[in-house]
Amino acid sequence: MSETIESLIVGDVEAIYFENPNNLYKVVRINVDQEESDLIIGDSIVITGQFATLHVDTTYEFYGHLTNHPKYGEQFAVERYQQVALTSEFGLVEYLSSNRFKGVGTVIAQRVVDKLGMQAIECIIADATALDGITGLSKKVADNLRRQVIEHQGTEQVIMKLNEWGFGPSLSEKIYQIYGSGAIEVIQENPFDLVEQVEGIGFNKADQLAEKLGMEADAQERLIAGLFATVSEISNSNGDTCVEEALLLQEAQKLLEKSRPFMIDEASLNQALESALQKETLFRIDTGVMIPSLYYAELGIVHYIDQYLTYEQIERFEQAEIAAAIEAVEAELAITYDATQKEALKTAIDSPMSVITGGPGTGKTTLINGLIHMHAILHEYDLEEVSAKPDKNPILLAAPTGRASKRMQETTGMPATTIHRLIGFTRESVVEEFSATQLEGSLLIVDEMSMVDTWLMHWLLQAVPYELQVIFVGDRDQLPSVGPGKVFNDLIASRMIPSISLTKIYRQARDSSIIQLAHAVRQGQLPGDFLAKKHDRTFIQATSEQIGPAVKQIVEHAVKKGFDANNLQVLAPMYRGPAGINALNELLQELLNPPRTRRRELQYFDTVFRVGDKVLQLVNNTEEGVYNGDIGRIEAIFYKKETESKQDELVVSFDEKELTYLRGDLDQLALAYCMSIHKSQGSEYDLVILPLIDLYSRLLRKDVLYTAITRAQKSLILIGNPESFHKAVHQQQSERQTFLGELLQVKASERNPDYQTAVAKASEKPKQTKQDKLPESAKSPDEALETDPKLSQVGTGDKVLGAVPGVTVVAQEASSEPSMEEPPSDIPKVLTPDNYLQIDPLIGMHDISPYDFMVET
Numbered sequence: 001m002s003e004t005i006e007s008l009i010v011g012d013v014e015a016i017y018f019e020n021p022n023n024l025y026k027v028v029r030i031n032v033d034q035e036e037s038d039l040i041i042g043d044s045i046v047i048t049g050q051f052a053t054l055h056v057d058t059t060y061e062f063y064g065h066l067t068n069h070p071k072y073g074e075q076f077a078v079e080r081y082q083q084v085a086l087t088s089e090f091g092l093v094e095y096l097s098s099n100r101f102k103g104v105g106t107v108i109a110q111r112v113v114d115k116l117g118m119q120a121i122e123c124i125i126a127d128a129t130a131l132d133g134i135t136g137l138s139k140k141v142a143d144n145l146r147r148q149v150i151e152h153q154g155t156e157q158v159i160m161k162l163n164e165w166g167f168g169p170s171l172s173e174k175i176y177q178i179y180g181s182g183a184i185e186v187i188q189e190n191p192f193d194l195v196e197q198v199e200g201i202g203f204n205k206a207d208q209l210a211e212k213l214g215m216e217a218d219a220q221e222r223l224i225a226g227l228f229a230t231v232s233e234i235s236n237s238n239g240d241t242c243v244e245e246a247l248l249l250q251e252a253q254k255l256l257e258k259s260r261p262f263m264i265d266e267a268s269l270n271q272a273l274e275s276a277l278q279k280e281t282l283f284r285i286d287t288g289v290m291i292p293s294l295y296y297a298e299l300g301i302v303h304y305i306d307q308y309l310t311y312e313q314i315e316r317f318e319q320a321e322i323a324a325a326i327e328a329v330e331a332e333l334a335i336t337y338d339a340t341q342k343e344a345l346k347t348a349i350d351s352p353m354s355v356i357t358g359g360p361g362t363g364k365t366t367l368i369n370g371l372i373h374m375h376a377i378l379h380e381y382d383l384e385e386v387s388a389k390p391d392k393n394p395i396l397l398a399a400p401t402g403r404a405s406k407r408m409q410e411t412t413g414m415p416a417t418t419i420h421r422l423i424g425f426t427r428e429s430v431v432e433e434f435s436a437t438q439l440e441g442s443l444l445i446v447d448e449m450s451m452v453d454t455w456l457m458h459w460l461l462q463a464v465p466y467e468l469q470v471i472f473v474g475d476r477d478q479l480p481s482v483g484p485g486k487v488f489n490d491l492i493a494s495r496m497i498p499s500i501s502l503t504k505i506y507r508q509a510r511d512s513s514i515i516q517l518a519h520a521v522r523q524g525q526l527p528g529d530f531l532a533k534k535h536d537r538t539f540i541q542a543t544s545e546q547i548g549p550a551v552k553q554i555v556e557h558a559v560k561k562g563f564d565a566n567n568l569q570v571l572a573p574m575y576r577g578p579a580g581i582n583a584l585n586e587l588l589q590e591l592l593n594p595p596r597t598r599r600r601e602l603q604y605f606d607t608v609f610r611v612g613d614k615v616l617q618l619v620n621n622t623e624e625g626v627y628n629g630d631i632g633r634i635e636a637i638f639y640k641k642e643t644e645s646k647q648d649e650l651v652v653s654f655d656e657k658e659l660t661y662l663r664g665d666l667d668q669l670a671l672a673y674c675m676s677i678h679k680s681q682g683s684e685y686d687l688v689i690l691p692l693i694d695l696y697s698r699l700l701r702k703d704v705l706y707t708a709i710t711r712a713q714k715s716l717i718l719i720g721n722p723e724s725f726h727k728a729v730h731q732q733q734s735e736r737q738t739f740l741g742e743l744l745q746v747k748a749s750e751r752n753p754d755y756q757t758a759v760a761k762a763s764e765k766p767k768q769t770k771q772d773k774l775p776e777s778a779k780s781p782d783e784a785l786e787t788d789p790k791l792s793q794v795g796t797g798d799k800v801l802g803a804v805p806g807v808t809v810v811a812q813e814a815s816s817e818p819s820m821e822e823p824p825s826d827i828p829k830v831l832t833p834d835n836y837l838q839i840d841p842l843i844g845m846h847d848i849s850p851y852d853f854m855v856e857t
């Protein structure tokens with residue numbers, strides 16, 4: 001790529017033609033000072049670019065290059081700019097008497113310059129009394145003049161300085177919004193403040209600036225910043241909320257020495273850590289170190305639960321009333337709950353705060369529905385009536401993602417929303433300052449709790465009033481939240497509140513071998529019939545090179561059979577590689593939405609977005625009601641020459657709403673023909689196609705595989721090497737390091753002195769009988785409690801143990817299939833490189849179950 005040489009144009013601003021309110025983009029006409037400029041151009045020219053504030057009749061130096069706009073002709077694209085200093089007395093008087101400063105005419109302006117000289121502007125900014133004693137200048141006008149001079153000069157100077165330091169227009173604007181006119185002083189004093197305060201500025205960038213500003217490589221501020229950046233990075237990438245001190249010191253040293261070639265000695269780094277702890281830039285509990293936001297969030301979670309349990313005011317009902325409500329719901333919903341489900345309903349309805357956890361098909365949705373109806377009966381609500389008044393509905397349903405909340409809405413027939421929206425968190429909300437909106441209602445059910453991270457849980461609990469009953473529902477075996485922490489698991493393990501653990505599969509095995517598979521995987525096994533063709537799942541053996549073509553063929557066939565893009569989903573664990581998300585997306589885009597003559601497209605880094613593409617929203621946009629994980633379709637593309645924003649625009653439809661993305665927002669979107677298993681959490685699809693190969697190694701894990709399998713509602717096609725799947729079920733993610741579990745346990749035992757005895761008693765292994773045989777995999781006291789029916793009775797509803805909130809369990813374990821020892825006889829044959837699959841031509845148009853694939857030999 002040839003570099004364009006930067007040129008200088010000096011000129012006065014004549015008129016601002018266009019300003020984009022969303023960014024700093026402006027189209028401006030200037031009168032050119034030909035003598036001072038590098039280029040030979042006419043008397044005036046249109047310039048474009050991002051400018052903080054430009055004032056008409058003010059002279060600036062603009063650096064950039066000439067461009068030729070197809071419609072508007074020659075323009076000058078500005079990369080950086082600065083105001084020309086006021087060098088003459090005449091210019092200074094003109095500036096001060098211009099109409100940007102109200103109440104100051106030429107005479108007063110002249111008196112100001114007479115008194116303060118050519119340094120008038122600097123004096124006014126630096127000294128609040130500089131304008132005192134000027135005849136004809138009232139105190140009010142003087143104060144006003146000073147405020148406006150600071151504002152005008154401040155913004156300009158700050159933005160220009162930031163430009164000079166190498167920050168582009170959008171980062172400069174962000175920095176200015178955070179620090180205001182004091183930005184330069186704060187940054188000069190400690191450039192690393194940017195790492196903590198400004199999203200998008202990492203340690204290395206701040207360190208480059210620090211070096212430029214003369215900060216030594218072993219300066220305390222630098223070492224503290226390195227430590228902070230390391231804890232923050234580990235928390236965000238590994239999900240640990242606290243980082244072992246030894247690991248922190250080792251990683252921070254690496255970061256600091258990589259950024260500048262300077263050996264950091266251990267003693268200085270230790271000293272910096274102590275100083276960071278003293279300043280509360282970091283916090284330490286035991287040998288773990290935490291960033292403040294996670295430290296306060298974990299403490300906050302414990303505090304809010306403790307306070308809530310102490311002061312809760314939920315309405316209580318007699319056991320007989322509860323039993324009658326269960327009966328009424330059974331009649332209403334035409335269902336007969338079994339003993340365990342009844343016990344679960346009773347426990348949840350009788351507890352201010354409780355947890356329901358279970359794998360697929362274990363009845364979570366059934367219980368949520370039952371609880372909503374029971375709550376309505378006991379509180380004498382008419383569900384139809386309350387649902388019709390969204391703002392006054394006392395039954396609040398929420399989930400962490402848009403897709404999950406939509407699904408909750410579908411399965412309950414009641415309004416449901418995302419947790420973010422429920423508590424009033426919007427895109428404009430500043431994380432550090434956010435305070436959740438107090439909720440109003442009598443019941444809150446939160447689904448897909450495994451996806452809730454530490455910060456979100458903290459905010460959610462902040463919003464819960466004492467009269468609101470809360471039920472957390474989820475599958476503890478799914479992938480942990482994308483953000484740090486393992487809140488759901490910590491909450492369950494602590495026994496701070498009652499947990500109802502469901503293990504019996506209510507869906508019949510003959511209906512779903514996918515569910516059988518999921519439960520086997522959860523237990524670290526592959527069923528004996530893993531490779532066999534089932535009515536709802538198929539395994540296709542393929543090498544990594546064969547995966548792309550195999551996926552292509554399956555999708556092609558599925559589409560022909562009437563699957564629409566939203567019911568079919570290819571999932572993969574990672575982005576790179578021949579069978580990674582990026583490669584599969586490219587291949588599937590080519591298949592499902594190939595380039596056509598008049599079909600518009602837009603290149604954004606490595607991705608081509610084309611009209612008709614299936615796309616995935618990557619961040620929450622609460623105002624527009626579009627959330628991380630939502631799937632949309634590109635409806636239109638407008639090129640920058642056609643738009644008012646002068647940026648390329650892309651219109652995406654999500655269900656019934658349409659959203660316009662400027663080019664600058666396109667990092668919020670990705671192609672969604674194939675998506676990551678992590679992104680698919682909270683969503684379900686009729687058909688899931690899951691390729692898995694050894695190359696995925698780090699992500700070849702039990703929780704990843706389990707989450708992918710449980711996304712499939714009706715059909716599942718697994719592709720790859722059986723060995724990869726075998727490896728995956730045996731590979732566990734190392735547990736995330738948090739303090740929340742410990743803090744909750746301490747609080748739980750404080751709340752009830754008999755806690756330890758009760759836990760120990762509950763964990764004792766009772767004598768086994770044939771019927772209540774513990775499954776092989778249930779080894780820990782936690783799991784024993786969850787899987788053993790005798791223990792479950794002991795734990796239920798606080799009644800026997802008193803101290804330990806109940807754990808209700810179902811006797812029948814999930815999978816009784818033998819584990820995979822020898823491959824069964826009906827393994828599909830290995831695909832040949834040239835001709836992979838021939839799909840059974842007898843598959844019915846809408847019959848998705850016999851998804852059988854035959855290999856042509």
Ligand SMILES: Nc1ncnc2c1ncn2[C@@H]1O[C@H](COP(=O)(O)OP(=O)(O)OP(=O)(O)O)[C@@H](O)[C@H]1O
Nearest residue numbers: 336337338359360361362363364365366367506507
């Ligand atoms: N007591 C019952 N009697 C009859 N059918 C039941 C009973 N309990 C649950 N079911 C049925 O079992 C199936 C699985 O239940 P449900 O959908 O509630 O489980 P889930 O845990 O929400 O599963 P998933 O996570 O896969 O959505 C459903 O078809 C449900 O109707």
